[in-house]
Amino acid sequence: MKISRLFQWGVILASSAPMPLFAVTGIETYQAVCAVCHGPGLNGAPKLGDKAQWAPLIKEPPAQLIGHGYVGVRAMPPKGGKPDLSVSDFANAVVYMVNQSGGKWTEPNEKMLIQINKEIKKREASISSSKKP
């Protein structure tokens, strides 16, 4: 192997150090976590590829749709029912479903993730205040 090639790998390893060790893609998370419901449309879950069902959701600001989904919406369980699912893995799975269903979203960058986390905080706060007597 040429030195330049070794150097390239070094850069890749060094720059990927702060990333989670086993980052998964949107499609992987979708298949592992979301497909049970969003494949067949269980309990009214918007079905993958159903443009009519997804159209109104795709009109929402991405940070809002992702943030609300992450906290849970009616029959949609928080984090898709996987308690250790990260915000970015969840977001990538939403982007995957949107893009299979007539939308054209991009996976969130750092700035977008901050927006999503704000939506999550807002949503959690409104839920906990509505539960107070």
Ligand code: HEC
């Ligand atoms: C146990 C079944 C189930 C699983 C698993 C599940 N969902 Fe859902 N999801 C639902 C249902 C049901 C709805 C419709 C909720 C409603 O509108 O009542 C929904 C709605 C949504 C919505 C729209 C929320 C809105 O604001 O209307 C998004 C986005 C979403 N799911 C993303 C995901 C992602 C991403 C995953 C996997 C990480 C996932 N879901 C896993 C059942 C599920």
